[in-house]
Amino acid sequence: MRTFDEVWNDKMLTGIGNIDEHHRVLVRLLVDAYNAVELGTPPERVRPIVSELVSYTKYHFAAEERLMVEKKYPDLLEHRLAHRWFSGQVDGIFLKVSSRDPATSLELFKLLRDWLIDHILKLDKRMSYHVLRTA
Numbered sequence: 001m002r003t004f005d006e007v008w009n010d011k012m013l014t015g016i017g018n019i020d021e022h023h024r025v026l027v028r029l030l031v032d033a034y035n036a037v038e039l040g041t042p043p044e045r046v047r048p049i050v051s052e053l054v055s056y057t058k059y060h061f062a063a064e065e066r067l068m069v070e071k072k073y074p075d076l077l078e079h080r081l082a083h084r085w086f087s088g089q090v091d092g093i094f095l096k097v098s099s100r101d102p103a104t105s106l107e108l109f110k111l112l113r114d115w116l117i118d119h120i121l122k123l124d125k126r127m128s129y130h131v132l133r134t135a
């Protein structure tokens with residue numbers, strides 16, 4: 001079990017206000033989901049967290065991708081493919097937790113949490129340098 005403050009690191013700040021706020025929400029949802037599964041919370045109570053994760057992920061990625069289009073970011077395609085992968089994983093978890101066999105894997109939430117942190121530190125920060133330079 002790890003708290004939000006143990007997972008969040010200010011090195012993850014991009015300097016783009018709304019994007020940083022979105023990232024905090026996403027990390028918090030992944031921490032909540034991980035902790036809920038670890039504590040053996042019934043799947044019907046994990047499902048709303050995953051549902052929120054699905055919709056917030058789409059909302060956030062769309063906002064980032066709009067920004068990249070607007071700023072003519074040259075690595076948009078690579079970045080978009082990374083987003084598609086993560087979205088697909090989150091959609092898959094939602095299907096699983098909504099199925100007749102709703103047990104979800106703690107390892108998968110850990111993988112997604114670590115993936116997101118790595119994505120923010122690498123791809124999102126690289127994008128933010130471009131965005132802030134062309135502001």
Ligand SMILES: [Fe+2]
Nearest residue numbers: 064119123124
């Ligand atoms: Fe991103």
